Amino acid sequence: MLAHQTDPHITIDLSASEQNSQIEPNNLIQSEAFTKLTNQIKERLINRKSSESYSPALGNSQVFFIDGTRGAGKSTFLSAVYNALCYGSTAQIKELKLAPLQLIDPSKIHIREHVFLSILYKIKKTVDSHNRENSQYRSDSSNDTNEHFRNQFKQLAGGLQLLNEEHNPLTNIDEEVFLDWGIERAKDGVELAKNFQNLVELTCKILDANALVIAIDDADTNFKKGREILELIRCYLDTSRFVVLFTGDMKLYSHLVRDHYHENMGDRLYRQDPSRNVQREKLIDHLEDQYLLKLFPINKRIQLPPLWIHKSIDNIFLTHSIWGAEPRKLDVVVTRIITDGLRLKSDQDIQLFREFLYKQPLRSILQLLNTCAPYLVSENSSITPTILSEAMRAMVQGSLYKKEVDIDALGAGDTPTLIDAVFRLTLEDGEFDTGAYLRPQPKDESLRKSFAALSTEVARLCENSTANTIKYLLQGPGSVALYKDSRSSMKIDDDETAQGRFKNYLSIGREEDALNWAWHATPVIMNSTTPSTPIRCGVIRLSRSTGSNSNATTIEQILTELELKPDEELPAFAFTLINVFDKDNRTYASIFNTLGLMCRLLRDTNKNPLTHVTDELSKIRPTPTISAPRWSEGTGPEDSLHKEDETEPSYKTESKLFANLAEWITETKRQEKNVNPSAILIGKIWTRLYFSLINVAQNYSTEAHSTTGAATIMEFYALCVINAVFVEEHEHHYSSNRNPDTSNNFRKNPKQSGSTINSKFKDFKKGDYPLTTIIGGCPLILNLLPNIITYTELFSALSASEKNNPGVPERTHAYINLASIPRQARKNKSNNN
Incomplete structure (x- = not known):
């Protein structure tokens, strides 16, 4: 490697x-860990007294624990250390005189084969191999030593039977024989450790080695073998004649040892005397700590x-x-x-x-x-999001499985799967305002890894696609924000049920477009099942009838009159509307409908751009109607969508708005190659947009602005969209060449003065801001602004058309402002009284 x-x-x-x-x-x-480990081994071997004898009570352990999490490089490190100690050519390593015995992978040892037998086999094989290689140099003394070795090896036979707990040769035998054999069997057990130490001493003498090296790799991957090996070290390998290199994750060994003591305690004690369970837990804590400290002293632990x-x-x-x-x-x-x-x-x-x-x-x-x-x-060279998403998805696959993310669908680029995962995991994280940035910051490790993978998927989905960017903006971060605000009004106690109903209503996890989301978001924002203020985040409630107020005018009356006049054009405001069927049928104008309609217009089609615009706009004029969410009824609503009037409108296809939209679609296809948003950028755009819209709504809900018309409020909603995309793209878009602007004026959001936003576009360059150029420059957005001198720089910078000014005529803007808003109708009525 x-x-x-x-x-x-x-x-x-x-x-x-x-x-x-x-x-x-x-x-x-x-390399630093390697140096630390070899220095410790060398120091212990050089300072060891030749007269030092084995002590079963104290032990002379040279067991070194190499600690690290899964995938930390423990196996690679262990192999390098083992080879260096046993076969290293440097003078320092040779001076240690270490003989290789075995590099053990417990997972490859048969489950019924005791590891101790594997070590004895390697000792015998190593000695036999050494004797064969040096047979011509053997002397009488060496022959005596080898004979002693064979006799010592045989003495282990009786004690080795005890390793098999399931086999007892004393069962069903005569009492006198039981006594004789039982005493002999007990002697073999007592003497086993001592006989093994003598065998190791003889082995080192034959091999002319100071110690034998055993490397044990990841014994914690097999709990049965892991416990067996820990006991093997405690009983037989804690001697200065062994250098034991042991790898694993200390957290796993902690669980292994704890499980061992719990097993010894037994469930019966916990059931019979539950009053002392706390005391038992403390006792197990103590036993666990002392067991691991004895086997793996702190000064012999090497952290990777x-x-x-x-x-x-x-x-x-x-x-x-x-x-x-x-x-x-x-x-x-x-x-x-x-x-x-x-x-x-x-x-x-x-x-x-x-x-x-x-x-x-x-x-x-x-x-x-x-x-x-x-x-x-x-x-x-550069990496595309597609390449990184594949690698990241594979790297954190376990976390995605744990969080129930469909990895196959995610890898296939399924947008509903991605949006559903972002929605669920952001809610689980609990950071409703910033969680959808998908930064790898959650405390939960699986969430953190999943966020990193989903970030790459968002970048892949939205690369070179404005439609996907807007769709994810609304259905991803937008859904999270709306759920947070609507949860308190849902008469459902269970969070899981509430999430399910919310997802069903907004079609999260289903293949629906952004305009469908925008329509259904409107009653969620307005909380249409209960009385609410008529002006909320990006939405305005409009009166459907004039009632007893002779001065009031409905939006439908205004739009119908504009359609019938030969010298007037239907404004973009007409396509912000949605009717919501409830106890009281209600009409709303929403800036989110404009964003959703952009996605529909940017669909791939073989139609001429102007024909495509006409077809799509005709589907939502007259205004569609949807059902309101009935959270309190215990079942999700049947989603209905119909038109108030099925009569097809007679559009003027030569109108300025339609021509501008056709030109915008063509220009967008050229600009989109530079659209490269990140999950962070889209999340930040939503956050700025959402709170800007809330501030504007609150401002125009005050008594001081009680006569402000719907066109003016929607004008500032549109400015919020332009400003949010521009500010965040400037600071966070991958392809933007501009350095972040920290001036307060640049980051200032629209509230009452359009000139504040207009001034930001004096030196605007379309090539530096593709996302602002496309979204902010859409005629559906620009036509919500009046064609007045206040927006001269903004129109000049963003308009795709050089011939047609995209702004709505000032007289049309003023006429739409006459549309009745319920709170204005109430005020006018009280004034007339």
Whole structure:
């Protein structure tokens, strides 16, 4: 896995990362741990007194525990240390005179075969091999030693029977024979440890070694064998004649030992005397700590840290067979993969994902790098979200399974699966405002890993697609925010049931477009099953009838009159409307309908752009009607969608709005190649938009603005959309060439003055802001603004048409402002009285 070293650099050959080739110690990432371990072994062997004898009470343990989480590189490290100690060519290593005995992988030993027998077999095989190789040099003394070895080996036979707990040769025999054999059997058991120590001493003498080296790899992967090996070390290997290298995760061994003591206590004690259960738990805590401290003293534990806290991370380099001979810095490659694959711009966000990746197991990091390496042929190559999403998805697959994410559907690019996962996991995380940024920050490890994988999926979904970006914006972060605000009004106690009803109503997890979401979001925002203020986040309630107020005018009356006049055009405001069927039928204007309609217009089609615009707009004029959510009735509502009037309108296809939309669609297809949003960017756009809309709604709900018309309120809703996309794209869009602007004026949201937003567009360049150009420049948005001098710079910067000004005529804007809003109708009525 690791190739060569250029002092003081460590170089990792990614193309060889899947090979099991031997690794030199100075090429180990954990070279400091190797030095610490070998120094401890050398110090103990050199300082050991030759007269020191084995003590069953104290032990002379040389058991070294190599601690690390799964995938931390323990097996690689263990193999390198074992080979270095046993076959190393340096003078320091040779001076230790260590003889290799066995590198044990307990998972490959038959479940019924005791590990002790495997060690005895290796001792005998090693001695026999040594004798064969040195037969011509054997003397009488060496023959006597070997004969002594064979006799000593035979003395173990009786005690070895005791290792098989299921076999008892004393069953059903004569009493006198039982006594004789029982005493002999007890003697064999008592003498087994001593006889084994004598055998090891003879082995070291024959091999001319100070100690035998045993390496045991990941015994914690098999609980039965793990417990057996721990007892083997405690009873037989805690001697200065063994150097035992032991790998694993201390957390797993802690569970293993605890399970052992719980098993010994038995359920019967817990049931018969529950009053002392707390005392028993404390006793088990103590026994667990002391057992592990005796086997693995603190000063003999070697920690293999993750890359994140590696002191020399800047000195780690990467090579690959297709890269050429020049190594590349690990940190540079990782930063490039994160930046390109996740479409990040902010240094803070890049650092956050970099930290997350370095905290993963070493095996995971190397496999992800190896997957990406073929796409980084030159140092200027970049990784696409598609490549990184595949690697990230495989790296955290277990966490995605745990969180019940359909990995196959996710890999196939299924949008409903992605949005459903983002919705569920963000709610589980509990960070409703910022959770949908999908930063790897949750406390729960599986959530953290899932967020990282979903971030790459969002970048892949939205790459070069404005429609997917808007769809995810609304259905992902938008659904989370709406659920948070509507949960208190849902008369459902169970959270799971409430989530299910909410998802069904907004079609989360189903293949529905963004306009369908926008329609259903309107009554959720307005809480239409109960009385509410007529102006809320991005939505305005409009009167359907004038009632007794002769001064009031309905929006339908205004729009119908505009349609009939030959010199007037239907404004974009007409396509913001939705009727909600409830106890009282209600009409709403929503800025979210405008965003949803954008997605429909950007669908792939073989139609002429103008024909496509006409067809799509005709489907939502007259205004559609949907059912309100009846959260309190215990069942999700039957979703109905119909039109108030099925008479097809006679559109003027030569109208300015239709022509501008057709031109916008064509221009968007050219601009979309530069659209590269991240989950963070889209999340931030939603957050800024959502709270901006709330502020505008609150402002125009006050008594001071009680006469402000629907057109003016919708004008500021539109400014909120333009401003939110522009500000966040400036700071977080991957392809934006502009440095972040920290001035208060730039980040200021619209509230009462449109000139504040207009001034931001004086030096606007479309090439630097593709998302703002497309969304903010859509005629459906710009036509909600009056064609007045206040928006001169904004129209000039964003309009796709050089011939037609996209703003709504000032007289039309003023006419729509006459549309009755319920609170205005009530005020006018009270004034007339």
